[in-house]
Amino acid sequence: MRANGTEGPAKLVVEHATKHYQTKSGTVRALEDYSMAVAPGELICVLGPSGCGKSTLLWAMAGLHGLTSGRVLLDGQPVTGPHPAIGMVFQEANLLPWRNLIKNIQLPFEIKRARPDQARIDRLLARVGLAGFEHKYPRELSGGMQQRASIVRSLSVDPEVLLMDEPFGALDAFTRDEMNLLLQEIWLETGKTIVFITHNIAEAVFLADRIMVMSPRPGRLANVFTVDLPRPRPISVTTEPHFFELVAAIKGSIDHGAGAAGHAAVELGL
Amino acid sequence: MSTVDRELQDTIPEFKKDKGGAQTVDITNLSAMSGALGSIRSWAEVGAILLVAVVIVGGAELLLRLLEVPQYILPTPSQTVTALVTDFPLLAPHIGVTLTELGVGFAIGAAIGFVLAAVITQFPFVEKIVAPYILVLVTTPMLALVPLLILRFGFGLEPRIIAVALASGPMVMINSATGFRRTDLAKIALARSFGASTLQIFLKIRIPMAMPMVIVGLMIGSIFGLLTAVGAEMVGGSSGLGNRLAYYSSLIQMPQFFACILILALIGISIYVLFFWIGKKWASWES
Ligand SMILES: Nc1ncnc2c1ncn2[C@@H]1O[C@H](COP(=O)(O)OP(=O)(O)OP(=O)(O)O)[C@@H](O)[C@H]1O
Ligand SMILES: [Mg+2]
Numbered sequence: 001m002r003a004n005g006t007e008g009p010a011k012l013v014v015e016h017a018t019k020h021y022q023t024k025s026g027t028v029r030a031l032e033d034y035s036m037a038v039a040p041g042e043l044i045c046v047l048g049p050s051g052c053g054k055s056t057l058l059w060a061m062a063g064l065h066g067l068t069s070g071r072v073l074l075d076g077q078p079v080t081g082p083h084p085a086i087g088m089v090f091q092e093a094n095l096l097p098w099r100n101l102i103k104n105i106q107l108p109f110e111i112k113r114a115r116p117d118q119a120r121i122d123r124l125l126a127r128v129g130l131a132g133f134e135h136k137y138p139r140e141l142s143g144g145m146q147q148r149a150s151i152v153r154s155l156s157v158d159p160e161v162l163l164m165d166e167p168f169g170a171l172d173a174f175t176r177d178e179m180n181l182l183l184q185e186i187w188l189e190t191g192k193t194i195v196f197i198t199h200n201i202a203e204a205v206f207l208a209d210r211i212m213v214m215s216p217r218p219g220r221l222a223n224v225f226t227v228d229l230p231r232p233r234p235i236s237v238t239t240e241p242h243f244f245e246l247v248a249a250i251k252g253s254i255d256h257g258a259g260a261a262g263h264a265a266v267e268l269g270l
Numbered sequence: 271m272s273t274v275d276r277e278l279q280d281t282i283p284e285f286k287k288d289k290g291g292a293q294t295v296d297i298t299n300l301s302a303m304s305g306a307l308g309s310i311r312s313w314a315e316v317g318a319i320l321l322v323a324v325v326i327v328g329g330a331e332l333l334l335r336l337l338e339v340p341q342y343i344l345p346t347p348s349q350t351v352t353a354l355v356t357d358f359p360l361l362a363p364h365i366g367v368t369l370t371e372l373g374v375g376f377a378i379g380a381a382i383g384f385v386l387a388a389v390i391t392q393f394p395f396v397e398k399i400v401a402p403y404i405l406v407l408v409t410t411p412m413l414a415l416v417p418l419l420i421l422r423f424g425f426g427l428e429p430r431i432i433a434v435a436l437a438s439g440p441m442v443m444i445n446s447a448t449g450f451r452r453t454d455l456a457k458i459a460l461a462r463s464f465g466a467s468t469l470q471i472f473l474k475i476r477i478p479m480a481m482p483m484v485i486v487g488l489m490i491g492s493i494f495g496l497l498t499a500v501g502a503e504m505v506g507g508s509s510g511l512g513n514r515l516a517y518y519s520s521l522i523q524m525p526q527f528f529a530c531i532l533i534l535a536l537i538g539i540s541i542y543v544l545f546f547w548i549g550k551k552w553a554s555w556e557s
Contacts, residue, residue: 064459088463094456098478098555108464110474137555157464 009076010037011193012061012161016070019056029218030056033070036212036221038161043187043194045208047201047250053219054197055091058165061195062088074161084112087159091166093146095138101149102134108157117156124152128182144175148182155190164196168203177235180206188232205229205246206238213250223253345525353525354532361526365533367510368499371427372537375434376495380488382435383442388472388480391450404447407440413501420506430502430510437498438491445487449480482553489545496538 014036021028031053038044048054059065061072063081072079074086095104102121109116125131128148138146147167154162168176180203187194198204204211208227215222227246229237237243327347334346341349354361390397412433419429453476461471503512511530518527 059459062463064462082463082465084465086463088460090456090460092456094460096457096475096478098481098552107461107474111461111464111466111470139555 008039010073011040011042011075012038012195013073013076014057014061014070015073017057017060017067017072018069019053019060019065020068031060031067032218032220034214034219034221035070036224038193038195040193041191043184043196043207043209044212045204045210046195046197046212046214047204048199048214048219049216050199052214052216054199054214055165056219058088058163058195058197062086062163064088084157085160087154087157087162089147089150089154089162089164089167092170093138093143093150095146095150095153097138100135100137101130101141104138104149105153105156108153112157117158120158121152121156124155127186128152142175143171144179147171147179151183151186155186155192159192161193161195164194166197166199169198169200176203177238181235183207184232201247201250202238202243205243205250206233211250213253223250225250225253342522342524345528349525350528350532353523354529357526357529361511361514361529361533364509364511364514364530365537367427368496368503368512369537371430371434371499371502371510372492372495374427375431375499376438376492378431379435379437379439379495380442380491383439383487383491384446384484387443387446387450387484388477391447397447404440404444407436408444412437412498413505416502416505419502425507430499430507433498433502434495438495441491441494442484442487445490446480446484449483449487450476452479454479482549482556485545485549485553488548489542492541492545493538496534496541500534 014034017031017034018029019031021030034053034057036044046054046057056065060067061079063072063079063083063086074083079086095101096107099107105121105125106116122131125134128151130145130148130152133141133145133149138149141149151167168179171179183194183196184207186192196204196207198207205227211225211227212221213223213225214220225246229240229242229246331346331348334344345353390400415436416429416433419432423429423432457475457479458471461475466474499510500512500515503510504516507513511534514530515527518524518530
């Protein structure tokens with residue numbers, strides 16, 4: 001059912017994205033001539049070491065900041081600002097600490113001055129195992145629960161594209177596995193187009209249809225890997241030889257492609 | 271589709287690795303507040319505090335009687351309370367006057383201080399220019415202006431209300447500004463990603479985030495307002511609790527004098543408790 005990268009019109013296109021930050025100490029070339037096309041319903045992972053420009057890329061795709069040159073297209077239309085069809089899940093859960101869970105999830109509806117789709121919210125909360133926690137405050141929830149709530153918040157307004165910026169980076173390994181499994185299930189159920197950012201190779205291989213490997217300074221697209229592991233992938237897939245082969249191939253490409261600097265920063269989290 | 275946010279345009283799309291800016295802010299004032307009230311939990315503790323009060327008041331009573339301290343030097347607690355009860359009808363209008371000055375002056379000062387803080391912090395350049403003047407307003411005792419204000423506005427409530435506003439406004443402003451200055455870009459970006467307007471970001475992100483500091487400012491500002499109101503009443507006019515203090519001391523009516531002090535203490539504590547509860551309701555997420 002799912003389109004795969006090469007066929008049909010792309011959902012989301014990044015064309016020659018370049019972003020330079022002007023600082024007191026000179027120009028930081030955060031992103032250099034980055035291009036990719038994401039097919040509808042595809043799950044793409046952007047993989048790269050810390051500081052290679054992943055967030056810069058994702059924020060541009062979300063219309064949160066502009067590019068020095070290049071552009072982002074959603075269904076062929078340039079993205080010039082935040083778009084209702086694009087949902088964003090941030091690094092750390094980014095819940096508002098002064099609002100309880102349900103009020104946090106209703107925030108997008110408040111902003112859009114729309115009545116909250118309570119049936120949908122309840123379904124999503126039950127789906128991620130947060131039913132009954134509606135009136136808890138973020139500080140009363142574990143990191144995993146907070147991140148699940150933030151995913152519900154993004155999905156509650158039913159975006160077509162979900163951009164996720166290292167959403168599970170701050171979680172422990174067990175919770176992270178659990179969240180990856182949950183994300184895969186939700187993605188298989190909803191068919192959203194997802195761009196998922198990570199610096200964890202194993203996480204990328206577990207989740208992705210395709211992995212975009214970035215090189216550091218300036219952030220460029222160094223390599224693209226297609227992950228052919230069958231779906232749904234159980235956690236046990238991470239112990240299969242083919243999984244290791246893919247991880248090793250990606251790691252190898254980083255060694256040869258970007259040199260020691262890139263290698264040092266990429267964490268081989270298994 | 272809205273356009274790209276000016277503020278986010280050239281910012282580091284990075285998140286503070288510590289648990290988000292909001293939680294790391296030091297709210298020494300607010301935690302001091304909860305230190306005094308929030309830690310009282312059990313009835314046993316409340317009982318102990320009341321017991322201490324009974325011991326102190328009872329001890330004072332006993333000591334003053336045993337040593338036969340004359341009433342015009344220091345009245346016993348019972349004499350003070352008796353004066354408070356019997357003279358209350360006489361004092362009530364003066365309480366009303368002081369509370370009116372405080373209420374009106376504080377409302378004006380706090381409103382102006384809050385709005386100025388909200389606006390000025392949005393323009394760092396303007397803020398830099400204005401900051402020293404605000405500091406002057408905060409550090410100069412506004413009481414000093416009262417004689418001048420009386421010359422201009424007479425002996426009515428106006429000069430006192432103005433003095434209260436001048437004393438409380440800058441306090442509210444300087445603390446609120448601290449609150450508004452902490453911007454958590456991640457939270458602003460979040461709202462923006464859902465298409466929030468600048469006004470919505472202000473109402474839904476910036477103001478709630480500034481709230482703990484605003485409440486601290488309101489509390490300090492109102493206490494300063496009370497001090498200034500009483501001081502201004504002492505300077506001139508014929509009404510208000512401050513005026514009564516001057517009046518009773520000139521007549522050496524010490525029980526009435528202390529009754530006024532007792533009332534002022536009660537007003538001060540009520541203000542404290544009020545803002546403590548407001549803080550608990552609106553800013554408890556921060557501690
Ligand atoms: N406003 C800015 N001014 C100057 N340099 C910036 C700015 N924003 C980002 N950078 C730099 O651009 C580079 C890319 O930053 P970015 O946050 O996109 O990296 P990242 O891949 O998301 O890193 P991480 O994995 O740590 O989140 C970094 O070197 C960063 O220091
Ligand atoms: Mg990042």
